[in-house]
Amino acid sequence: MKNDIRQSGRSRNDFTQLLIPIIAIVSLFVFNMLRDPSFFSIALTVNNEGNYVLAGNLISILNSASELAILAMGMTLVTSSSGGQDISVGATAAIAGSVFVSALRNGNITPPVVLLGFLACCAVSILVGAFNGVLVAVFKIQPMIATLILFTSGRSIAYWINGGATPTVSSPIIKAIGGFIPGVPVPTPVFIVIICCLAFFLLFKWTNLGFYTQVVGINQRAAHLNGINSTWIKILTFMILGICVAIAGCIRVSRLGLINHETILAEIEMDAILAVAIGGNALSGGKFKMSGSLIGAYAIQALTTTLYAMKVSSMEIKAYKAVVIILMVFIGSPVVKDTTNRLLRKLTTKKIPAIIERS
């Protein structure tokens, strides 16, 4: 029958999907190895609170990428189901962070209060996610336009919540969330990411979220004819991204001990989208691999940390980052991928005569 030759190389494409972000990270590490092997040194030092903690560039990458990694996972789901991206995550994080801080400033900061504050912050972010989701799924507005509303207004809303100030929170509990738990040398955000990964893993294992999301993203008409409520699935993915935003916002607030609605997680939406793309996921939706986005997020952070280690000033850093990103996106582009696949096939056809037997 009339099959595209392109289509037969799917299993190889599955492999290359993860290959590209991995290549990106490995080449960054090789570059650092050649440049300065001490980049990889990890030391056990004593921090201000008198705890023994791990320090070093690798730890810094793992730690600093936490917010991005969590957002990238949520963004992957939204991308898959809606074929578009949520650009309001940074602004929503400002709202979420502000709610978190105002909840904490009402009294003594005890673990139940922190938990309540976090739940309140989740509730608000889920609501924001539902708002975006309804605009996209029910009113069929392009995701980027729908989320542009909160992208524009989110930080102003956060400004109102904070009453125009940049309130601070200071408590050992907050410090433990954003930094280190006494006696544990690994930064807490790293654990939070692990918990999130686990949560997603179980969500995909115990529910059909991943399956339905992909079905809706690939063929909405078929999804409808097979009894899937694609409107609800899309809204659900936006709400799950909302939870991710709440978690990322709380981590960042806890790290800094304050909420600055103008700078908190500024422009992180672009990095999150980039992580999804570097992870080899199509920004037009459909099939996804969450592990790809996760590795993509760490690749972006590895790049930033490398540039800092090279003493590139923070004003210049974006330009350098752009150059590397162009390279990554170029390698991952369908044209380059196809050409590589074709070359690979040419080289291997003699050894493996047929990839797929066609009837």
Place this chain on the structure above:
Amino acid sequence: MQNDIVLSMKKICKTFPGVRALHDVDFTLRKGEIHAVMGENGAGKSTLIKVLTGVYQKDSGTINIEGADGEITIRSPQEAQKYGISTVYQEIMLCPNLTVAENIYIGRYKDPIIQWRKTYKESGKILESLGIPANPKQQLGSCSLAVQQMVAIARAVDMDCKVLILDEPTSSLDEKEVKMIFTLMRNLRSRGVGILFVTHFLEQVYEVCDRITVLRNGELVGEYEIESLPKVKLVEKMIGKTLDDLSLIHKKEEAYKEDTAPAYEAVGLSSNVCTNSFDFKIYKGEINGFTGLLGSGRSECVRAIFGADKVSGGEVRIGGKKTRINKPIEAMNKGIGYLPEDRKQDGIIEDLSVRENIILALQVMKGFFKPFTRSEAEAYANEFIKSLGIKTPSADTPIKSLSGGNQQKVILARWLLTHPQYLILDEPTRGIDIGTKVEIQKLVLKLAEEGVSVTFISSEIEEMLRTCSRLIVMRDRSIVGELRGDEITQDKVMSTIAKGSERDEE
């Protein structure tokens, strides 16, 4: 060239990768005639039009047009325009937010400054002479669809057109509006414009046309005077079967009992795309079919049964019990399965594996919080890959790398896995090889023996004759007849299609 011939196309060939769209097709249009081009979907009508309007380039053949010396080549719609060939499409391709006059003149101003007074006056004249009830200063969007369509025709005619192509201009209009368009068409005919008219509605052809050219599978069947070709013959020519062709034997006995309550019954069912409400019932173990030309509303009917479109009215009974089906999931939970007509658009989840495609429907019925384990899914998939003989390297292969017939088997497996009591198969054999076709027909018969009710739709009448014990005949989006038992012959089917509504009047 003869004097009254305005356009002649000879031996036109056009091939797309893997498809021969047109092969040695001749078409001749005379001055002042309305000439219908008929054929089923895929017969080559639209390709012919697109060659004529410069959207496609012909591979070989010649085109001559009055007023141009010798052979012409049409490379773009602009060039077609230059030769006096204008097209009005089914969808109105004008700007609804501009005025009627602006729409008539848009893109044709020669002066650097628009003279509004003159524009309005000129367009007023055109509208009046063609009898179009519209004000030049009126916004086009505020006119009825028919008037908008007429404005589109007026615009085309005013561009000094010799050949006017009307591509299904009436399909979204009601009867009264169709009459208005016809009056306009006759008016233009009397002015000597040659009109090429494409429509799916047989009655409309007999109402306005002078001549018919019939195409089938990209080949010319013939050109006929309207008087010499009765409707029955036209249907024959389009389908490519003669009424004497009765060699096929219909073996199916009526194995079901009609004294019990029907497995499924609908009264006055309608949906937002199937606006003519219809009655329908099917018994346990019965195979019935919806037949009719493409576009006759067969698919819309079965989609309404499955709740695929928004159901707008009617009553549904399953096993005699009153119930409601508004969404596919409700139909699925009541034991109905639906294999859609358009495999690519509505059926396959192309990037996902054969396994995921097979378990999809059953998984959705089982519930969001109860995913199958990998091994369960694997077992289901392997069971059907084996029993249906699906040719795939593995259950993990993405469905899009399978051949069409095997994709269809996967979708079939998806519904068989849900163990439906009532299975709707809309064109299950389209575009697949003959071997698989026979397999699917056998499977349908076997299912019925096991007590499953099946509705089978196919464009190939033999297939329906072989499998169905009752045939519902449709035309122009309503049911025009029902055949059962010995009545089910090709002859009878075609005469019912052709006769259509006359049958009710008898």
